[in-house]
Structures are given as structure tokens and as C-alpha cells.
Amino acid sequence: xxxxxxxxxxxxxxxxxxxxxxxxxxxxxxxxxxxxxxxxxxxxxxxxxxxxxxxxxxxxxxxxxxxxxxxxxxxxxxxxxxxxxxxxxxxxxxxxxxxxxxxxxxxxxxxxxxxxxxxxxxxxxxxxxxxxxxxxxxxxxxxxxx
Amino acid sequence: xxxxxxxxxxxxxxxxxxxxxxxxxxxxxxxxxxxxxxxxxxxxxxxxxxxxxxxxxxxxxxxxxxxxxxxxxxxxxxxxxxxxxxxxxxxxxxxxxxxxxxxxxxxxxxxxxxxxxxxxxxxxxxxxxxxxxxxxxxxxxxxxxxxxxxxxxxxxxxxxxxxxxxxxxxxxxxxxxxxxxxxxxxxxxxxxxxxxxxxxxxxxxxxxxxxxxxxxxxxxxxxxxxxxxxxxxxxxxxxxxxxxxxxxxxxxxxxxxxxxxxxxxxxxxxxxxxxxxxxxxxxxxxxxxxxxxxxxxxxxxxxxxxxxxxxxxxxxxxxxxxxxxxxxxxxxxxxxxxxxxxxxxxxxxxxxxxxxxxxxxxxxxxxxxxxxxxxxxxxxxx
Numbered sequence: 001x002x003x004x005x006x007x008x009x010x011x012x013x014x015x016x017x018x019x020x021x022x023x024x025x026x027x028x029x030x031x032x033x034x035x036x037x038x039x040x041x042x043x044x045x046x047x048x049x050x051x052x053x054x055x056x057x058x059x060x061x062x063x064x065x066x067x068x069x070x071x072x073x074x075x076x077x078x079x080x081x082x083x084x085x086x087x088x089x090x091x092x093x094x095x096x097x098x099x100x101x102x103x104x105x106x107x108x109x110x111x112x113x114x115x116x117x118x119x120x121x122x123x124x125x126x127x128x129x130x131x132x133x134x135x136x137x138x139x140x141x142x143x144x145x146x
Numbered sequence: 147x148x149x150x151x152x153x154x155x156x157x158x159x160x161x162x163x164x165x166x167x168x169x170x171x172x173x174x175x176x177x178x179x180x181x182x183x184x185x186x187x188x189x190x191x192x193x194x195x196x197x198x199x200x201x202x203x204x205x206x207x208x209x210x211x212x213x214x215x216x217x218x219x220x221x222x223x224x225x226x227x228x229x230x231x232x233x234x235x236x237x238x239x240x241x242x243x244x245x246x247x248x249x250x251x252x253x254x255x256x257x258x259x260x261x262x263x264x265x266x267x268x269x270x271x272x273x274x275x276x277x278x279x280x281x282x283x284x285x286x287x288x289x290x291x292x293x294x295x296x297x298x299x300x301x302x303x304x305x306x307x308x309x310x311x312x313x314x315x316x317x318x319x320x321x322x323x324x325x326x327x328x329x330x331x332x333x334x335x336x337x338x339x340x341x342x343x344x345x346x347x348x349x350x351x352x353x354x355x356x357x358x359x360x361x362x363x364x365x366x367x368x369x370x371x372x373x374x375x376x377x378x379x380x381x382x383x384x385x386x387x388x389x390x391x392x393x394x395x396x397x398x399x400x401x402x403x404x405x406x407x408x409x410x411x412x413x414x415x416x417x418x419x420x421x422x423x424x425x426x427x428x429x430x431x432x433x434x435x436x437x438x439x440x441x442x443x444x445x446x447x448x449x450x451x452x453x454x455x456x457x458x459x460x461x462x463x464x465x466x467x468x469x470x471x472x473x474x475x476x477x478x479x480x481x482x483x484x485x486x487x488x489x490x491x492x493x494x495x496x497x498x499x500x501x502x503x504x505x506x507x508x509x510x511x512x513x514x515x516x517x518x519x520x521x522x523x524x525x526x527x528x
Contacts, residue, residue, distance in 0.1 A: 012270035038382075041392040049382045049397060067395075068292070070284035070336040072275060077262035081273040091281055093386065099396045101386070105274055115292045126273070137274055 007133035011126060014043030017059050020136050026123035027059040028138065030098060039100040062121040063143065064096040071110050081127050094119050094140045107141035118143040148413075150240045151362035151369035152525065153355050154183025155488040160350035160475045161319040162258075168200050169208040171351040172253035175481075176209065179249065179353035184365060187212045190355075191245040193219045194235045196228035196252040197480035208253065226427060226515020227377065228252060229352070229483030230523060234375045236356050246361040250354045252485070254478030256347040266516050267390055280344055280430060282387050284336035287432035291338065294447035296435070298338050302329045303453045304431035305343040305473055311460060312470025314500035317485070319348055319476035343431035348476035352484035354491075370494045373414035373508075373524040378406045380518025387518065402520035403440035403512065410510075410522035411442075418442045421524070422506040423493050424464060425486035427514045428471040434458075437512060438466070460503065468493070468501045483521055486511040494527040 008020040017027045031044045035052035039060075046053045069092030076082075082089065090106040090113055106113060107122065119140040126137035156178025158171040172195070180187060187209075195205030205219040224231045229252035236248040267277040290296050306326055312318045324332075324342055332342040362369045380387075381399035411417055418441055426441070428434035435449035443464045444452045452458060458466040469475060469489045472482065490509035492498045498506075511523040 011273060012268055015270065038394055038397065049394070068285040068289035070281050070288060070338075071334075072278045072281055072336060073334055074278070076272070076275040076278040077259070078264045078272045078277060079269070080275050082275050089275065091276055091278075091285075093285060093393065095395050099394065101393045101395050103271075103276055103386075103391055105276065115289070137270070 007131070008136050009129065009133045011135050011137040012042065016123060016136060016138070020123070023123045023136070026136065027062055027121060028102065030058050030060040030100060031055040032058050039098050041100065041102055058098070060098050060100065060102070061096045064094040064119050064140070066113065066115055066117040066119050067093040067095040067101050068115060069106060069113050092140070105139040107139045113142070148237055148241060148372050148374060149359045150237045150372045151357050151359065151528070152372060152487070152491050153357045153362055153365045153369050154179040154181070154185070155491045156182055156353045157317050157485060157488045158351040159317050160348055160478055160481070160485060163349050168197070168204070168253050168255040168349070171255070171349065172208040172251050172353070173212060175253070175351035175353040176212070176249060176251050179355050183355040185247065185355060188215055189247055190217060190249045191247050192217055192236070192239055193249040193251065194222055194232040195219060196222050196232035196484070197254055198223050198225055198228055199254055199256050199479070204253070208251065223480070224377070224519040225517055226477065226479050226482060227513045227519035227521040228480045230375065230513055230521025231377050233354065233372070233484065233487065233523065234377050234521070237372055237375050240356055240358045246358040248356045250356060250484060251351065252481035252483065253351040254480040255349045256478065261347050263516065266387070271391065278336065280336040280339055283430050283433055284339045285386070286436065287338055290432070290436070294450065296450045298330065299326070300450040300453050301338065301343060301431045301435065302326055302340070304428065304434045305329050307453070307459055308428060308467050308471040308473045309342070311468050311501060312474030315470050315474070318470045318474045319346065320470070320474045339430050339432065343473065345429055345472035346476045348478050350476070350478040350481050350485065352481045352488045354484055354487060368495055369528055370491050371526050371528055373416070373526050374410045375521065375523040376406050376410040376413060377519070377521045378402060378409065380520070381405065385518045387516065401440050402518050403437050403514055406520040407441045407512065407522045410524050414524035416508065416524065418464070421508045421510045422465070423468060423490060423503045423509045424466045424512070425469060425489055425509070426466055426471070426512040428467055428473050429477070431473065434466065434471065441512070460501070465503050468498070468503055479515065483511060483513045483523070486513070487523060487525065490525050494525060
């Protein structure tokens with residue numbers, strides 16, 4: 001398919017860097033508070049640590065370590081867009097060098113995850129929306145094959 | 147420190163009741179509480195109704211049929227802590243001298259299955275599957291196991307204790323004792339938490355009649371005083387349910403249970419050692435362990451030892467969830483805290499039957515839920 005014709009949109013507004021092509025270059029966006037230095041996920045209007053509205057939008061690091069995780073063994077409620085029929089998957093908090101732990105689905109073998117593992121960010125096509133655009137979502141996957 | 151008293155309590159069993167409307171359950175609990183206090187609905191000067199899943203103005207629809215007396219009826223909501231803020235509003239109204247007699251009713255009727263917590267998350271998080279309710283507690287548990295060597299066996303022991311206690315509680319949803327083996331082999335929901343270690347959302351109601359000191363003396367000699375009722379929300383990054391999409395790796399604030407219970411103990415002029423019974427938010431078995439540490443029943447990382455040593459059993463130094471806790475009662479969120487306080491009131495009056503903790507004089511109720519809403523209430527027998 002011609003790259004020009006392929007429409008892509010981020011799954012959440014202000015969540016991912018642009019452009020969304022190629023996917024290898026996409027990162028999460030964060031907001032760093034100029035007053036206290038705390039970092040929030042995505043673009044936010046104020047810092048929930050100190051209340052400052054003076055924030056820098058930054059791309060977040062593409063690598064981090066697994067801080068904690070769990071395995072979702074039942075289909076999540078509501079408008080879940082993952083595999084149908086449902087396949088258990090892992091979710092965790094990945095600590096990035098930017099000083100933030102991001103809640104994210106995790107790729108890789110659910111039985112081989114371990115706290116402290118090195119993880120890398122991966123943006124990927126998740127589903128096609130009603131406008132025919134590919135919705136780009138993300139997960140973290142183990143950096144090294146087990 | 148408050149001098150407001152609980153002069154009547156009433157409870158509609160927690161469980162599943164088919165088509166029975168929430169209003170009816172609420173009125174049943176309210177009538178029991180009024181009868182227990184020896185007052186009539188016409189004596190009530192203000193009412194607060196807590197619910198999370200019922201539509202707006204539920205309080206009026208529920209209570210006005212008992213008599214359109216024209217009193218203020220206020221609906222309040224703070225997720226799992228809803229009942230706590232309803233009580234706190236009533237306590238403050240009585241302390242301020244605005245009223246002498248208040249009714250607080252918590253009621254709920256929730257859909258079956260895991261709570262659909264869409265309102266706590268961004269739509270993209272729901273689409274990506276990050277709104278599964280037990281997942282964030284499980285991640286907490288997993289990290290605690292990593293940091294302190296806490297075991298799945300210790301987590302299961304909390305559920306074992308609560309199921310064992312529930313056998314004597316006719317107001318609970320489940321009354322069955324399970325073996326450790328049955329608990330550890332129940333379905334894995336979100337690693338490391340199993341099905342028999344989690345509370346179920348359900349239905350039910352609880353009601354409390356509160357009186358000013360002057361009014362309480364007229365009504366009864368066996369009243370229970372609300373020594374303190376503190377509501378606070380999680381500090382920045384102190385609970386990774388809040389904010390919902392990330393947490394700080396740098397700022398380490400104390401958790402909402404630690405902050406709220408410390409303030410509640412201070413306001414009541416007591417410490418955890420002075421309390422005889424605790425009813426706390428065991429949304430899952432690990433949550434209860436975290437509460438042991440944050441409430442000061444033990445130090446950080448010591449909750450595994452505490453459960454191993456039986457300190458929180460009925461006969462231990464700190465009896466926790468003699469009712470069976472939320473794991474066995476279920477959690478009708480709007481009614482939950484008022485259910486805890488009804489249970490504690492029975493304990494402090496010596497009316498808890500087979501689950502009575504001998505000589506209980508001081509009780510602590512604790513709830514924690516969405517938004518980082520935490521309420522800790524300290525009750526004392528007079």
C-alpha cells in the first residue's frame with residue numbers, strides 16, 4: 001500500500017510522537033513539569049504534583065525496566081479491542097529513565113516475565129477504526145529473547 | 147474528637163436479591179436502624195444517602211415514601227468510600243449544631259461480575275485492556291512479594307481467616323469455610339490473586355441513626371461514639387490507581403490508608419494498640435496485608451509475619467474482619483462502610499453473637515477505593 005494513502009491515528013490524543021510512520025520511530029509522549037521536574041504520561045495541562053501549568057512536552061525513553069506486572073486471565077470489561085476470542089495477556093508498570101512508571105500491556109511469553117527485566121517500547125497497529133484509519137497502540141516487550 | 151453518637155443501626159443482608167429494588171433494601175435497613183434507636187422517621191432532621199451505582203436523587207426516591215417530611219435528603223458518592231463521606235457529612239452537621247438527629251443510609255445494587263471501571267480510565271486504556279479491576283491490586287501484591295518475600299501462601303491465609311470468620315455472619319454473602327488448598331487452587335484471576343481471595347460487587351444496604359450528645363442521652367445509655375471520621379484522597383503518586391496511567395519513579399508519598407488512619411487515630415486520641423476490632427477494605431486478600439502495614443499494626447514488609455503469627459485472627463491482638471470482610475460479605479460499594487460500622491457497633495455493644503470479640507470497646511472501620519478515596523472511622527463504646 002502507498003504510504004501516502006495509509007491513514008494512521010494514535011489510540012489516545014497526545015499520547016504518541018508524530019509522525020506515526022515508520023512505527024519503529026514512534027515513542028510515548030510525556031509532560032515534564034518545569035517547576036518540580038515530575039513527568040506525566042501524554043500531554044497534560046497541569047502537573048498533578050505541584051499544580052504548575054508550565055510543562056514541556058517530551059518524547060519518553062523507548063527502554064525501561066519492569067517494575068511490576070500481572071497476567072489478565074479473563075476478558076477485561078467494556079470496549080476491550082484485544083484478541084477475540086480472548087487470550088490472556090500481561091500488564092505491567094515499566095520504569096523509564098525519565099522518572100516515570102508507565103502502565104502498559106506487555107508482550108512476550110507471560111510465563112517468562114520477571115521484575116527488573118529490561119523492556120523496550122513497541123508501537124503497532126491495533127485495529128482499523130470506522131474512518132478506515134489504522135489505530136496505533138503500544139506495548140512494552142522484553143528487550144532480550146529469553 | 148467528636149461527641150456524636152450512633153444510637154441505631156440496621157442492615158439489609160449483602161448478597162444477590164434478584165429484582166428487589168435498591169430503594170426497598172435501603173428502606174428496610176433504615177426502618178431497622180430507626181427501630182433500633184427507638185425513633186421514628188418523622189423525628190429525623192436530615193438524611194444522607196450514599197450510593198455509587200444508583201441514579202441521581204436516589205435518596206429522595208428511597209426515603210420520601212416513608213413520609214414526605216420535607217427534610218434535606220442529600221445524595222453523596224465517593225466510590226468504595228461513599229458510606230464514609232455520608233457519615234462524615236452527618237457528623238459535621240450534628241457537631242455544627244445544625245441538627246440533633248440524622249439518618250445515614252448506604253445502598254447498592256451492582257451488575258454481576260468484575261466491576262466495569264470504565265470511568266476511572268481513558269477510553270484508549272479500556273480498549274487496550276488496562277481497566278480489568280483486580281489487576282492493579284495484583285501488581286501491588288507482586289511488587290510486595292519481590293520487595294519483601296511475601297508469599298502466595300501468606301496472601302491465601304488472609305482469605306482463609308476471613309472465610310472462616312464469615313461462617314458466623316448471617317449478613318454476609320458467603321458463609322463457607324475453605325481449605326488453604328481450595329483457596330490456592332481456585333481460579334487465578336490476576337497473578338498472584340485467586341478467585342477466593344477477591345471480594346465480589348453485590349447488593350445490600352446499611353443504615354445508621356446519629357444523634358447529638360444531648361439527644362443521645364435522651365435516647366439510650368448504650369450509645370457508641372464516633373470518635374473520628376476522616377476522609378482523604380491519595381497524595382500524588384501514592385497509589386498507582388491514582389493517577390491511572392502512570393506513577394512517579396521519584397516521589398514517594400505515604401499511601402492513603404497511612405495518611406487517613408494516622409489522622410483518624412490522632413483525632414480520636416488513640417493508637418492502633420487501643421483498638422479491639424478492625425473492619426477493613428479487603429478488596430482482595432493482599433489489600434488487607436497492605437492495610438496492616440499502613441495502619442501501623444506492623445512495620446513495612448511485616449504483614450506476612452503478622453498473618454503467619456495469627457495476630458489478626460479473632461483471638462489475636464488485632465482482630466481484623468471478624469465479619470468475614472468484603473471477601474465474604476461482598477462489596478455493595480455505597481453501603482460498604484456503613485455495613486462495617488453497623489458490625490462494629492454490634493461488637494462494641496456486645497451484640498455480635500458467635501463472632502463477638504470479648505470486651506470490645508473500640509473499633510476501627512476502613513474503606514479505600516477509586517480516586518484514592520479513603521475513610522477511616524473510629525468508634526468507641528460509652
